[in-house]
Amino acid sequence: MKLYQRPGFPNPARIHIVLAEKRLGRDVEYVDVDLIGAEHKAGDFLAKNPLGVLPVLELDDGTLLSECTAITEYLDNLDGNPVLTGRTPREKGTIHMMQRRAESEVLDAVGHYFHYATPGLGDALQAFKSREWASRGEWGEREGRRAAAGLHYFNDVLRASPWVAGDRFSMADITLLAGIWFAGAAGIAVPPGLEALQEWLARVSELPSVRERGGQQMLPEDLRRLGF
Template sequence: MKLYDSPWAPSPRRVRIYLAEKGIEVPRVNIDLRAAEHLGADYLAVNPRGAVPALELDDGEVICESSAICRYFEALHPDPPLFGTTAVEIARIESWTRRIEQDGYAAVVHVLRNTAPAFKDRALVGAAPAAPQIPELAARGTLMWRAFVATLDQRLGASEWVAGDRFSFADITALITVDFAARCKLDTPEDATHLRRWHAAVSARPSAAA
């Protein structure tokens, strides 16, 4: 088994934080995104989509997408539970995880891929066909981000963690999203006090440095 990883990309970081919380060690192969190693023939033979992370199992099967990889390990190592144990917990964590991905993470991707010079004519992920940048999508992403921050701040005013009274996969997803946004110059407003309280707490966990 080996995990195809990349040190600075947010999706691989989500898997690393999850594995650190679980205490699971997996051999890693670093893929240099800046050198376009993810678009080379060797990696495309592993994941034709050209995205990281990817988990190659001992029998040769490859699991792609960070959430799916974490779900795989959750089935093998259910303790400590990060996807919930009761029907309500599982549904709540899933609901918030999807909301963070669709409203928050997607907003940052819209901004980054439609403004950064490195993504000129490469506005789609990985080995997708050439696609031009669309400034209007970056503007929409900024609006989406502001709305998402307000929603998450309100939620964290009523709950210690994103999906309830204990740390979960939803918190991992939110952390990599907020940190990704900061790197893309989408800041968290000073008046988002609940979100800032939560961010300080989750960033202090040892797993955040994974």
């Protein structure tokens, strides 16, 4: 298998955690795609994912999987023990629901803030975003506030349950974690007083799969090009 990715970016990081959880990290060849140089918007990559986003998993038979949820489902089922996406109908339904909420209310909202209310990934990328780019700053700001509201929602969830989708670590936790990492990079602070969320964050950060990925920073050239 080949994973088209970029170190330190939040969506590829979701799959790095999955690979570590499933002990599949060594079965994958990692192919870096230059997001800041807009390599993912050029023909070769668009042939792999017409939506022009990372990550993409290419199977040995040439099958191309994109969308983190789809890639996670594939990897999770390889060993017949899909602990991350659910083993029973009830687990599957609950994890799917909570994952989607983490994606839409936090991770995607942060992404919209980052791309539309800040310089995002820089000049090379702006040309590929909406033609109304310049007028979308206000919408981007609103999305930032929506992400903060999403974090309040998940604080309530985590006051009632140890993990995002119940009593086990799952794909829903991975999505929320990626959203919080992305929020930090985009300059959205976790609102004060969200103690259950902070306790969960401390616990999740200690998981071996997450610690392993935690060592994976953005490439120095990417940090430089983004002005950090």
